[in-house]
Amino acid sequence: MSDKILYSLTGLFDTPDEIIAAAEKVQSEGYTKYDVNTPYPVHGMDSAMKLPMSRLPYVAMVVGITGMFLALFFMWWTNSVDYPLVIGGKPYFAFPAYVPIMFEVTVLSASIATVVTMIAIVFKFPNNSHPLMDTEYMKNVSVDKYGISIAADDPKFDFDKVKSLLESLGAKNITPIYYKEEDLNFKPKTFEPKFVIAMIVLFAAVSAVTYITLNKLMYLPPFDWMMEQSKVIAQERSDVFEDGRGMRTPVEGTVARGFLPYKFKNNPEAAGKYLVNPLAATEENLSLGEKKFDIYCSPCHGYLAEGDSRLKGQFPSPPSLHSKKVRNWSDGRIYHVITEGQNAMPSYAYQLSRKERWAVVLYIRALQRSLNAKESDLQ
C-alpha cells in the first residue's frame, strides 16, 4: 500500500451566488487547476471561471460535414451509378430530394461523434475513477451544496494560502482530498484479451443462433410463412429467360389498364372528323365541365373563354375561343387541343380524364352559345 497523496483542497458553499463569487476570486488569484461542483449547472459559471470555448463543436462540425458528403455520395452512387432508376420523372441526380437525408445524416453523425468523443476522449472512458469520487464533498455537492476544489498540482498551490483563501470566501467544511498511487494507475479490466475473446465468441454465438432460428428452424417447410413461392418476385433473377432477368419489359403494343392510347396523335384533322362527344349536355356534365374549365383553362383563357388571361402577360395570352374558327370546329377538334396541346398550350391529358375533357368541351359550347345567341334561342 502506498501513501496517500494530496489531490486538492475543497470547500463548500450554501448558495449559487457564493460559489460564483468564489470562482471569480479563485480565477483572479491566478489559479488554473481548480474546478467547481454544483448540483445543477449554475448559470454564469463559464464566465466566472473564464472557461474557454469547448473544443467539442469542432468535432461536431468536421464529422457533421463528412457525414453530409457521405450521404450525398451514397445517394449519388446508388441512384446515378449503381442502380439508376427513374423515380417520379426526376433526374438520376435529384439534388433537392437528397437535402432532407443529407440534413438528417449530418445531424446524426455530428451528434453521435460528439457524444462518443465526449465519453471516450474528454471523460477518458473507460477510466471512470477520480479522486473526488466517493468523498463526503461529492455527496454534498450532488445534493444541495456548491463546492470548489483547488488541485494540489496547481503551480500556485500552497496548502495554507489556499486554506485561508477559502476561509476568507466563507467556505465551510474545508477538507483536503487524498488519493492513493494505485488509484491513479487504474487500469480498466474491460480490454483484457480474455474479455475480448469472450465478447467475440458471444457475438458469433448470438449471430449463429439467430441465423439458424430465423432461417432454418422457423422456416422448415411447410411452415415457411409462404417465403418460398414458385413465382418470380420483383428484382429476382429467373432462369426461364436467356438474360436471367425476372422482370420483363412489356411486350410491344401492351396497353396498361386505364391508359387507352390516343389514336389521333399529331392528327387534329382526323380527330375533328372522327371523334364524337359521348356526353349529353346534361346539367351534371355541364357543371363538371364548368368546374374543370374554371380550374384548368380559365387562368389563361379567362372565365368566359375570351382570351383575357389572368396571368398578366407571364404567359402568351391565348386567342378567344369565340372566334368563328373555333365555333366552327367540331367537338373532337377542341378535344384534340385539350388532349395534345397546341403550340404554347400544353397537353391537359394528365390533369383531365377523358370524360372530364369532353365535359369541358360541352361547357365551351355553352359559353360560345351564350355570347353568340341566335334569334331562335330567345323564343
Ligand code: HEC
Ligand atoms: C397555360 C395557359 C393555357 C391554359 C391553362 C389553357 N390554354 Fe388553351 N391555349 C393557350 C394558348 C397560348 C393558345 C394558343 C396556342 C397557339 O398559339 O396555337 C391556346 C389555344 C387553345 C385552343 C385553340 C384556339 C385557337 O384559336 O386555335 C383551344 C380550343 C384551347 N386553347 C382550349 C383550352 C382548354 C379547353 C383548356 C383547359 C383544359 C385550355 N385551353 C387551357 C393557353 C392555355
